[in-house]
Amino acid sequence: MLWNWLSGSRKLSYPSGHCENVFQTKFIPFTDDRTIITSGADGQVRLGQILENGKVETKRLGRHHGRVYKLAVLPGDPNVFYSCGEDGFVQHFDIRSNSATMVLYSSPFTQGCRRHHSSSRIRLNSIAIDPRNSYYLAVGGSDEYARVYDTRRVQLAPVCRHVLPDAPVNTFCPRHLRETNSVHITGLAYSKAGELLVSYNDELIYLFEKNMGYGSSPVSVSPEKLQEMEEPQVYIGHRNAQTVKGVNFFGPNDEYVTSGSDCGHIFIWKKKGGKLVRAMVSDRRVVNQLESHPHIPLLASCGIEKSVKLWTPMSNDVLSLPEKIDKVMELNRVGREDQSRVTLTPDVIMHVLRLQRRQTSAFTERRYVSTDIGSDEGNDAHFIASLVANDDESSDRECTVS
Known part of the structure; x- marks a missing residue:
């Protein structure tokens, strides 16, 4: 669905061709917002072309064996983008061709160079391209290491299920999480300065400078070298357990770090120093993703509810945090540190989300207004719109699906 966010009206809705949840949609740059790529739980990567007559043509460009949470568009190129999947592969797409x-291919470091099989892959959740060097791809998934690859060192080949794993040029992980086998990465983001932001499931968010990496083989780093390495900046307060959450920067120079939380809040920290400066109630349940407008101070948030919410700063004053946020953060901390918790796999998460959708579909969708969100007194970020999907509305646009 496409909205005019200023008026809150829906401009276009078309069948994507996906058979299950659509996890990400992106406009391809320099196409007048007429070319859209999508990925989903069915493993498909699809292309949608909005034609001059208002019709939309879609086709499948490629497919992973497993869910595809994230796509990454090559900066400055209207044709090339990448996908990462739970099968451990990163695929390269050129929309001028019909194949990926x-x-x-990513595998655990402890597996050495053994050939790929289902138990040795890293189930990839996130991918990001370094804006200062577009040859560098960062990926994160089902272990504790964020891997950075140089695409000039890998060879393009037809998608194949039996390949040797590729060696990264650098790896990142907080020292205390190395070889713990208890966490995984759900979100990655590069800043304009080339810093790498990493969000861990039921752990915290960390900001890595380029000199904080372990190189291509983190398991071979000596204890002496580990003690000499600088620790990354950490961001505390949220909880990331129930879903595959993203993480992002905010501000014209990426001055802030943003994340959703299981508690339904949006958390915003100062990038430098990690101070929490804003916590806003967004959803009644989980907030999954936050994306900022590329040119103006506007933030979009979404979760497992059916609405997308838009936020913008409305005050130049530095105001205090909400009174109850300390209690919220303490509950999040206790939940994170509860060693008796059961770790939710992506399969369990998807099952829970399906049950929640079935339950809520029995009720009439409530359209939110700003008073519904429960804004905290003294909040200097203003909720300006809610874009709500209505399953009962049919599209008045034609669509060709292939």
Whole structure:
């Protein structure tokens, strides 16, 4: 669905061709917002073309064996983008062709160079491209290491299920999480300065400078070298357990770090120093993703509810945090540190989300207004719109699905 966010009106809705949840949609740059790529739980990567007559043509560009949470568009190129999947592959797409090529394959470092099989892959959740060097791809998934690959060192080849794993040029992980086998990465983001932001499931968010990496083989780093390495900046307060959450920067120079939380809040920290500066109630349940407008101070949030919410700063004053936020953060901390918790796999998460959708579909969708959100007194970020999907509305646009 596409909205005019200023008026809150829906401009276009078309069948994507996906058979299950659509996890991400992106406009391809320099196409007048007429070319859209999508990925989903069915493993498909699809292309949608909005034609001059208002019709939409879609086609499948490629497919992973497993869910595809994230896509990454090559900066400055209207044709090339990448996908990462739970099968451990990163695929390369050129929309001028009708097929994908496999760029690289990720496997655990403890597996050495054994050939790929289902138990040795890293189930990839996130991918990001370094804006200062577009040859560098960062990926994160089902272990504790964020891997950075140089695409010039890997060979494009037809997608294949039996390949040797590729060696990264650098790896990142907080020292205390190394070889713990208890956490995984759900979100990655690069800043304009080339810093790498990493969000961990039921752990915290960390900001890595380029000199904080372990190189291509983190398991071979000596204890002496580990003690000499600088620790990354950490961001505390949220909880990331129930879903595959993203993480992002905010501000014209990426001055802030943003994340959703299981408690339904949006958390905003100062990038430098990690101070929490804003916590806003967004959803009644989980907030999954936050995306900022590329040119103006506007933030979009969404979760497992059916609405997308838009936020913008409305005050130049520095105001205090909500009174109850300390209690919220303490509950999040206790939940994170409860060693008796059961770790939710992506399969369990998807099952829970399906049950929640079935339950809520029995009720009439409530359209939110700003008073519904429960804004905290003294909040200097103003909720300006809610874009709500209505399953009962049919599209008045034609669509060709292939």
